[in-house]
Amino acid sequence: MTIRNQLDAWHAAGAITGAQHAALGRLVRRERVSVFVELNAALYLGVLAIAGGLAWTARAYSEQWGDIAILGPATALVAGCLYYGFTRAAPYSPGRVLTSGLAFDYVLYLAALVFAVELAYVEYRFQLLRAQWDHYLLASACVYFFLAYRFDNRFVLSLAIGSLGAWFGVRVSHSMVFADDAVRVASLAYAALAAAAGVALSRASIKAHFLEAYLHVAANVALAALVSGTFATADRAWWTLGLLVVASAAVALGVRFRRFAYVVYGVVYGYVGLSGEVVRHVDSLSLALLYVVVSATTVIAGLVVLSRRFGREP
Amino acid sequence: MRLYDRTDEEQVRLQRLLREWAAAGLLDPVQAERLDQDVGVDLRRTGFMLRAGLAFFTAIVIAASVLLVTVIFELSDDLVIAVTCVLAGIACVMAARRLAVVFRFYRHGVEETLAIASCLLFAVAALLLTRQLFGLSHRSAPIVAALLVGAVAAYIVYRMFGFRYAAIGSLVCLAAIPYQFSIGEPLERLLSAAVFICGFAMAGIAMREGAIDADADDAAVVQAAAFAGTYLTANLYVTHGFGGTPALHLVDAWFRWTTFALIWILPAAGLWIGIRKRQQWLLDVAGAAAVVTLVSNKPYLGLVQRPWDAIALGVLLVGGAFVIRRWLASAPEGERGGFTAQQILAGERERIDLVAMASSAVDPRPALPENQAGPSPFEGGRSGGGGGGTDF
Numbered sequence: 001m002t003i004r005n006q007l008d009a010w011h012a013a014g015a016i017t018g019a020q021h022a023a024l025g026r027l028v029r030r031e032r033v034s035v036f037v038e039l040n041a042a043l044y045l046g047v048l049a050i051a052g053g054l055a056w057t058a059r060a061y062s063e064q065w066g067d068i069a070i071l072g073p074a075t076a077l078v079a080g081c082l083y084y085g086f087t088r089a090a091p092y093s094p095g096r097v098l099t100s101g102l103a104f105d106y107v108l109y110l111a112a113l114v115f116a117v118e119l120a121y122v123e124y125r126f127q128l129l130r131a132q133w134d135h136y137l138l139a140s141a142c143v144y145f146f147l148a149y150r151f152d153n154r155f156v157l158s159l160a161i162g163s164l165g166a167w168f169g170v171r172v173s174h175s176m177v178f179a180d181d182a183v184r185v186a187s188l189a190y191a192a193l194a195a196a197a198g199v200a201l202s203r204a205s206i207k208a209h210f211l212e213a214y215l216h217v218a219a220n221v222a223l224a225a226l227v228s229g230t231f232a233t234a235d236r237a238w239w240t241l242g243l244l245v246v247a248s249a250a251v252a253l254g255v256r257f258r259r260f261a262y263v264v265y266g267v268v269y270g271y272v273g274l275s276g277e278v279v280r281h282v283d284s285l286s287l288a289l290l291y292v293v294v295s296a297t298t299v300i301a302g303l304v305v306l307s308r309r310f311g312r313e314p
Numbered sequence: 315m316r317l318y319d320r321t322d323e324e325q326v327r328l329q330r331l332l333r334e335w336a337a338a339g340l341l342d343p344v345q346a347e348r349l350d351q352d353v354g355v356d357l358r359r360t361g362f363m364l365r366a367g368l369a370f371f372t373a374i375v376i377a378a379s380v381l382l383v384t385v386i387f388e389l390s391d392d393l394v395i396a397v398t399c400v401l402a403g404i405a406c407v408m409a410a411r412r413l414a415v416v417f418r419f420y421r422h423g424v425e426e427t428l429a430i431a432s433c434l435l436f437a438v439a440a441l442l443l444t445r446q447l448f449g450l451s452h453r454s455a456p457i458v459a460a461l462l463v464g465a466v467a468a469y470i471v472y473r474m475f476g477f478r479y480a481a482i483g484s485l486v487c488l489a490a491i492p493y494q495f496s497i498g499e500p501l502e503r504l505l506s507a508a509v510f511i512c513g514f515a516m517a518g519i520a521m522r523e524g525a526i527d528a529d530a531d532d533a534a535v536v537q538a539a540a541f542a543g544t545y546l547t548a549n550l551y552v553t554h555g556f557g558g559t560p561a562l563h564l565v566d567a568w569f570r571w572t573t574f575a576l577i578w579i580l581p582a583a584g585l586w587i588g589i590r591k592r593q594q595w596l597l598d599v600a601g602a603a604a605v606v607t608l609v610s611n612k613p614y615l616g617l618v619q620r621p622w623d624a625i626a627l628g629v630l631l632v633g634g635a636f637v638i639r640r641w642l643a644s645a646p647e648g649e650r651g652g653f654t655a656q657q658i659l660a661g662e663r664e665r666i667d668l669v670a671m672a673s674s675a676v677d678p679r680p681a682l683p684e685n686q687a688g689p690s691p692f693e694g695g696r697s698g699g700g701g702g703g704t705d706f
Binding site: 002003004006010015016020023024027028030031032033034035036037038039040041042043044045046047048049050051052053054056057059060061102103106109154155157158159212213216260261263264267268271285286289290292293296297299300303304306307308 | 324327328331335340341345348349352353358360361363364366367368370371372374375378379381382385386422424526527592593594597598601605621622623624625626627628629630631632633634635636638639642649652653654655656657658659662665666667669670671672673
């Protein structure tokens, strides 16, 4: 029986109303198609292209055109976008706020991106903070957090979380390479702060729907830092112990709250870190491969059981 | 040949739609729950992340198992390794079949990886056997054999399990074969495009003749992929950029200008068909191809790309989206020809939220030349994120 037949059957049996039958039938027959995602994709790519082009222009013509010619239009653009945001936005609410138009989120995102370009340009040209340039990151993170919460904007929130991570010395978005213990410790501190801030704000019912954004970043940064620690030259045992604790917590909390992404994070990072440690102590290649076959099969069995017991059908 | 009952697959699709409709408010939750109970299906599925995790570990097990056999028995002869790959491939496909038939796994990660691994193992076996057979006298023969076997195996996997990506993989393998014959770039690309066009046409037929809606969905995805393949085959700028083939200016003028015309015609044709038939996958791919054409235009014409080109492209995209939204919204009930700019299903918003979450990977800062006044304070920094970084 096709879906159309099933809808007809439900309609005939009175399980759905005539209006529902008509509306759902149109969707199934593709007589009504939404291009909402496509338009959002065009806006997103467009905003990225504009900000990227502006940055490229600043790079190529800063000497030739002068600072005013670069900073003037960029500042006007940021000001215009913010004016648009503040004059068109719905009043602040701690809950989810539906945006007042398709372009609204992207106008603010554009302002945030261009602001980032401007800050970097100002420091490059005038070197106001010199060795303390990291303060720009903290300042921009604060501005982004304010904008994200005021306008309920997830794009700007991602920039804020990324900038805060950068201030901590974590290059979250570009590589997961943690060269030394100092960076790993900073990463763990950042992950703890991000997770704590996300949970605290969620419990205070302030944009609780942002929680996932904090937790995904925190989980990945913390676990990646710990895994890199297990491959370090010194104190590997402590990093391995820490990895086991955090990975176990991710799995347990993921199962408890039915957030299986965290279960997978915990299992994958935990497996990689632990296996690295085990394989290091095995001299024979065939023994190491046997370990991988047996252990990975066990993990598969565990995940299948988990998905059967706790997982929901997609 | 299909291991799943077609009705079951349609019911799976209906179950997913019921949840989407309930989340969008088109059905009330109690009603959706009641209807969901009507849709009895015993196929075992799982969420995306667990599926990905299971696929990851299954791939590790398969790779380690084959390596283990090779190491334990100290296999070095191509023929023996090829036989091992064939046996491993048979074992994989049998295991995948058993998981699907006996344990009713459906898009569960494990049976998917096993089935795809069998295609790869058969392809490797074909490569090694052909190399053993022909030696080094026919350099392209082993690769052709691997691609051919890979294509056939992937098609069989598609027929058995219905994995869309297996059908696409089969098409890509077939389309890659002409490049192995050194018959000149125009002919290679023409034959490759012919394969994709055949795939496009066959998917179109499958879409019309599909017994159930799920068949039409599969065919629509394959058709869009075939369109993307045709476009990429035609766009010399994109493929020369990534493929390492001779630079664009070394290509014959007639060939260059023919493909230049094609990269404008194809997106327009794709958009036209997509709009006329309301094929969203095709519409999306054709839209993306149109953007790539805009980016490729200047290099094709031998013009230098300027920084403001990116700004112009951005303004065009934003302006285009804005105009289309206004145009659709101004029609009665915000709908023209069946298209609306309104969000219908909750999943549409979730996809955008996912992109938003991943957008922390975006770094708009330019790499400015070094400041003459002294070392840039951004140099040697530790970080990225908005507002500063190592290489501003």
